Amino acid sequence: xxxxxxxxxxxxxxxxxxxxxxxxxxxxxxxxxxxxxxxxxxxxxxxxxxxxxxxxxxxxxxxxxxxxxxxxxxxxxxxxxxxxxxxxxxxxxxxxxxxxxxxxxxxxxxxxxxxxxxxxxxxxx
Numbered sequence: 739x740x741x742x743x744x745x746x747x748x749x750x751x752x753x754x755x756x757x758x759x760x761x762x763x764x765x766x767x768x769x770x771x772x773x774x775x776x777x778x779x780x781x782x783x784x785x786x787x788x789x790x791x792x793x794x795x796x797x798x799x800x801x802x803x804x805x806x807x808x809x810x811x812x813x814x815x816x817x818x819x820x821x822x823x824x825x826x827x828x829x830x831x832x833x834x835x836x837x838x839x840x841x842x843x844x845x846x847x848x849x850x851x852x853x854x855x856x857x858x859x860x861x862x863x
Contacts, residue, residue: 746786753779766832766842773828777821784814 753775760772787810836842 746782750779750783750786753782764844766828766835766844770825770828770832774821774825777817777825780817780821781814784810784817 757772757774757776757779760768760775763769763772832842
């Protein structure tokens with residue numbers, strides 16, 4: 739059984755960390771980049787789950803040798819398609835917001851602030 743190297747595991751950890759950090763930003767383009775990075779991290783972690791990643795998939799293997807599991811590869815292809823679809827939706831959404839006021843930053847919701855101010859006196863008493 740082969741284990742993934744520490745460098746690959748650290749790479750996946752850095753990709754997940756930076757992707758989640760970018761998802762929490764207020765700029766919509768940073769959210770799109772964060773989602774893309776998370777998609778790449780998910781694909782890499784799916785491929786790292788296959789213990790025999792360097793072996794032939796199903797055909798052409800020598801008799802008695804362990805073959806590679808095709809399930810992680812199929813799941814990675816599915817994740818690529820889903821990431822592509824959501825990314826195009828997020829890019830279209832960011833473009834529509836940009837057309838509105840030429841700024842892609844998500845504004846504060848004034849109604850939420852008003853409701854919070856109305857609830858504060860109740861909580862303090």
